[in-house]
Amino acid sequence: MFIGHWAPALAVASRRRTPGLGTLFIAAQLVDWAFFALLLTGAEKMRFTPGVSVMNPMDLYHMPYTHSLLGAALFAAGFAVLISLATRDRTAGIIAGAVVLSHWLLDLLVHVPDLTIAGSPPKIGLGLWNHPAVEMPLELGITFGALWLYVRARRPSPVRIAVLAAILAALQGFNWFGPVDPVVTAGTSVLAFIAYGAATVAAWWMGKSAQGASRLV
């Protein structure tokens, strides 16, 4: 799951009393931002092993902090508190925290068993990455379906919708069909930060043009 993680952000932002769309985009990928940061420090680990799943060569063999249910829940709780304080709106904080937690649940659908409940085995994952005929339409469907919900409710600028949609489609296309690095380097994390950052900036920019756009962070 890559761009599909932003579906919950778009879906909840089509409703009132949410934090801004940029904040929700960060929430949706918060544990992946953290994973790629911890990858730089060596605290979490992955390697490229083509074939580890049909669709994804990333062998995510050590990520106890960011991709355990417990770890993701702690990230969600921390982000919820932060957003509650920043917005002085507890509902907004809870929504932001729920979007953080949605990441682990969507990963559970697609990952081959590399997730944990509390950091140690058994490893779990339902493995839709081995079933592209299911995973690809699912990921595109939830993402662009949620974007449609947001557009219908908030009527943002058509140009900004097109920019966000193009960035999401390009990122997913690169993820599915682009070249595979042979080894993990600092560049692996930098590329991830650029991808998440580009989508987040585009979402924030589109959200700024929306009707009834959130005044919250």
Ligand SMILES: [Zn+2]
């Ligand atoms: Zn993830």
